[in-house]
Amino acid sequence: xxxxxxxxxxxxxxxxxxxxxxxxxxxxxxxxxxEMIATATAGVDIxxxxxxxxxxxxxxxxxxxxxxxxxxxxxxxxRTIYDQMPEPKWVISMGACASTGGIFNNYALxxxxxxxxxxxxxxxxxxxxxxDLLNALMILQxxxxxxxxxxxx
Amino acid sequence: MDTIAQGVTVTKTGExxxxxxxxxxxxxxxxxxxTHGVLRLIVDLDGEQVRRLKPVIGYLHTGIEKQxxxxxxxQGVTVTDRHDYLSPPINNLAYALAVEKLMGVDVPPRANALRVxxxxxxxxxxxxxxxxTSGLELGAMSMLMYCFRERDTILDMNEEISGFRMHxxxxxxxxxxxxxxxxxxxxxxxxxxxxxxxxDEYEALLTNNPIWRSRTIGIGxxxxxxxxxxxxxxxxxxxxxxxxxxxxxxxxSGYENYDFEIATSDMRDCYGRYLVRIKEMxxxxxxxxxxxxxxxxxxxxxxxxKMLPPPREELETSMEAVIHHFKLFTEGYSVPPGDVYVAVExxxxxxxxxxxxxxxxxxxxxxxxxASFVNLQVLERMALNHxxxxxxxxxxxxxxxxxxxxx
Amino acid sequence: xISETLIVEKGVSAGDPWVTVESRNVREALSGLKNDGYTLxxxxxxxxxxxxxxxxxxARYEVLYQLRNLETREQIRLRAFIDGEPPRIESVHDLFxxxxxxxxxxYDMFGIVFNNHPELTRILMPDDWVGYPxxxxxxxxxxxxxxxxxxxxxxxxxxxx
Numbered sequence: 001x002x003x004x005x006x007x008x009x010x011x012x013x014x015x016x017x018x019x020x021x022x023x024x025x026x027x028x029x030x031x032x033x034x035e036m037i038a039t040a041t042a043g044v045d046i047x048x049x050x051x052x053x054x055x056x057x058x059x060x061x062x063x064x065x066x067x068x069x070x071x072x073x074x075x076x077x078x079r080t081i082y083d084q085m086p087e088p089k090w091v092i093s094m095g096a097c098a099s100t101g102g103i104f105n106n107y108a109l110x111x112x113x114x115x116x117x118x119x120x121x122x123x124x125x126x127x128x129x130x131x132d133l134l135n136a137l138m139i140l141q142x143x144x145x146x147x148x149x150x151x152x153x
Numbered sequence: 154m155d156t157i158a159q160g161v162t163v164t165k166t167g168e169x170x171x172x173x174x175x176x177x178x179x180x181x182x183x184x185x186x187x188t189h190g191v192l193r194l195i196v197d198l199d200g201e202q203v204r205r206l207k208p209v210i211g212y213l214h215t216g217i218e219k220q221x222x223x224x225x226x227x228q229g230v231t232v233t234d235r236h237d238y239l240s241p242p243i244n245n246l247a248y249a250l251a252v253e254k255l256m257g258v259d260v261p262p263r264a265n266a267l268r269v270x271x272x273x274x275x276x277x278x279x280x281x282x283x284x285x286t287s288g289l290e291l292g293a294m295s296m297l298m299y300c301f302r303e304r305d306t307i308l309d310m311n312e313e314i315s316g317f318r319m320h321x322x323x324x325x326x327x328x329x330x331x332x333x334x335x336x337x338x339x340x341x342x343x344x345x346x347x348x349x350x351x352x353d354e355y356e357a358l359l360t361n362n363p364i365w366r367s368r369t370i371g372i373g374x375x376x377x378x379x380x381x382x383x384x385x386x387x388x389x390x391x392x393x394x395x396x397x398x399x400x401x402x403x404x405x406s407g408y409e410n411y412d413f414e415i416a417t418s419d420m421r422d423c424y425g426r427y428l429v430r431i432k433e434m435x436x437x438x439x440x441x442x443x444x445x446x447x448x449x450x451x452x453x454x455x456x457x458x459k460m461l462p463p464p465r466e467e468l469e470t471s472m473e474a475v476i477h478h479f480k481l482f483t484e485g486y487s488v489p490p491g492d493v494y495v496a497v498e499x500x501x502x503x504x505x506x507x508x509x510x511x512x513x514x515x516x517x518x519x520x521x522x523x524a525s526f527v528n529l530q531v532l533e534r535m536a537l538n539h540x541x542x543x544x545x546x547x548x549x550x551x552x553x554x555x556x557x558x559x560x
Numbered sequence: 561x562i563s564e565t566l567i568v569e570k571g572v573s574a575g576d577p578w579v580t581v582e583s584r585n586v587r588e589a590l591s592g593l594k595n596d597g598y599t600l601x602x603x604x605x606x607x608x609x610x611x612x613x614x615x616x617x618x619a620r621y622e623v624l625y626q627l628r629n630l631e632t633r634e635q636i637r638l639r640a641f642i643d644g645e646p647p648r649i650e651s652v653h654d655l656f657x658x659x660x661x662x663x664x665x666x667y668d669m670f671g672i673v674f675n676n677h678p679e680l681t682r683i684l685m686p687d688d689w690v691g692y693p694x695x696x697x698x699x700x701x702x703x704x705x706x707x708x709x710x711x712x713x714x715x716x717x718x719x720x721x
Contacts, residue, residue, distance in 0.1 A: 029213065030213055030238060031320070034238065034239065034319070037286070038304070040297075041285075041301035041302070043301065069215055071212060071214050071215065072685070073684075074191060077184060081184055101702065103220075103231060104215050104217070104220055104232075104702075105220075105700070106700050107698070108214050108215055108693070108701075111703045126320060127319055127320070210683060210684065211683055211684035211686075214684040214685065216693065216700075216701075218669075218694060219693055219698075220700065222696075222700075223700045254574050254575060384600060384601065384602075384658035492574070492607070493573060493575070494576055494603075494626055494635070494637070496602070505603065507603065507626070509607045510614075511609075511613070517607060517612060518605075518607045518694075520603065520605045526661065526662075527658050530658060530660065
């Protein structure tokens with residue numbers, strides 16, 4: 001199936017639906033998890049973007065926010081949880097530690113979560129502000145809405 | 154023997170439980186919404202009652218102690234922020250006090266007062282996060298919204314005084330990062346004025362809430378004897394009626410000059426620990442008010458050019474200042490050989506820092522004595538013969554921070 | 561109080577009193593101190609003195625026990641020096657409750673074997689991890705930082721004494 005009026009119109013509709021109802025997995029690791037919780041509270045209110053439903057089960061979620069440092073011991077578990085999430089799924093790497101290892105360049109930490117799962121949006125900061133997480137979510141929404149139903153070229 | 158996961162073997166003897174069924178071993182975590190982070194528990198259940206419990210930790214092991222051996226003394230402060238991520242300035246304080254004690258340095262009174270202010274603000278924000286998330290776990294969703302509102306006020310104050318919301322690195326060996334701005338003092342004044350009313354709000358939501366009471370009263374009882382023998386610390390110890398608070402028992406940073414009470418409770422259960430934290434929040438506001446009212450004037454750093462960089466103006470006129478500046482940022486300072494242990498009271502209990510120095514510009518060994526690590530060992534004693542659902546309340550009120558536990 | 565015959569050396573470091581005992585006498589010394597009111601084991605850890613020229617060390621590993629008397633608020637630090645591969649010392653988990661996990665952590669990080677410990681397994685690192693991270697001859701690890709002056713040091717362990 002190529003790009004035609006049917007697939008693009010349907011793609012717009014699906015993208016609109018997917019983009020405005022991203023359910024993140026409730027996956028808190030370290031310091032950034034506290035800021036992730038703060039994003040869900042009344043001050044910044046992630047519910048404005050349709051993502052307030054933090055799901056406790058990976059089976060019900062389509063976004064994984066890797067919020068904090070990933071240790072060597074946690075890495076296989078993180079990968080398992082990612083594998084358990086149904087397609088389509090996205091990953092936000094929240095904070096310096098998840099993105100690159102941050103200030104901890106040592107034996108214990110995975111130097112960037114992109115070594116084990118594909119990351120869509122990286123957020124700098126240690127930890128990032130809740131507004132930064134919202135910004136990342138908006139970037140992701142735009143990308144999801146643009147994607148449609150066709151596989152990427 | 155039965156291997157239920159990599160490296161975790163559980164002996165199943167085919168025992169029969171009190172209700173006639175076989176004991177069931179289940180895995181709880183490390184990614185579980187109610188374990189306060191990446192804690193994993195292997196639980197043996199008889200029906201729904203916990204018969205054996207084995208915490209598995211290390212899922213957030215960050216190598217902080219090794220990292221500090223590779224960093225210079227003044228760089229280490231940034232790393233201390235991140236081990237107990239709910240109380241960064243208190244971690245800074247433990248480290249700074251230890252380095253200062255080894256070097257034989259005393260900080261000026263204004264620095265001490267600012268350290269106390271930051272410690273108490275942090276204790277408040279830590280307790281607020283605890284209360285919000287514990288409330289959430291036991292079904293009081295609105296607590297999260299209320300508590301994080303005030304926590305955000307505190308973080309705004311952190312931002313005003315240090316430029317960063319959470320990991321302030323504000324307290325450093327030799328003093329503090331910078332003097333408090335007038336706006337910070339205004340914000341603090343307003344906060345001290347408003348906070349007691351907010352604590353009343355939390356109490357109105359929880360203290361007489363029948364669901365909260367039935368989920369916490371009589372749950373997770375820890376006798377004072379057990380608490381002492383097992384080394385429980387902080388609100389866990391005080392919730393069992395032992396009046397031990399390092400701020401009073403072994404004062405540091407001028408805590409002996411403040412008038413406050415040690416919050417204790419004789420309930421010995423989860424509710425008692427909740428009452429202790431509520432009381433501590435009120436006492437913290439009292440300390441903040443006193444510290445603000447008698448905030449001394451003067452410098453906020455020691456006058457030691459070998460430890461702290463010279464002021465910016467001096468660099469333009471003094472060659473010596475330029476040399477000190479250069480030496481400090483290329484090589485750092487060295488600390489005399491020896492070792493020292495300093496303990497401070499964090500929101501979770503005794504947060505200690507042991508430092509061994511070999512006389513070079515980097516530490517030989519830094520060990521953090523973390524409150525969560527010892528409190529988690531007590532978990533088994535508290536959770537036995539309780540329902541599985543009550544374990545959530547017990548883990549919640551133990552207030553473990555896994556970053557603190559695993560370091 | 562621990563009998564004078566056990567004490568090898570004592571002193572005060574930055575205001576903290578300490579005593580050194582022979583490693584085989586650790587249990588005896590600690591139970592003596594416990595009977596004397598030092599009931600709380602604040603922490604237990606190890607320091608690796610590989611390539612440490614600040615003084616003459618009797619052995620490579622120094623095992624430390626920080627004790628506190630909750631009544632008088634006095635503290636004391638007990639040291640014992642051990643060598644060997646693996647270095648061995650008696651466990652004190654039955655004397656002090658918190659020692660159980662602390663000993664496991666010290667085993668995990670330094671490879672010190674505590675004799676008679678009920679469950680001496682790794683606690684922080686994965687079970688299949690090779691090496692003892694906090695030993696001084698274990699590299700800090702991580703990824704190379706380019707253009708960093710301390711690049712070499714991050715990746716390699718210090719040379720042996």
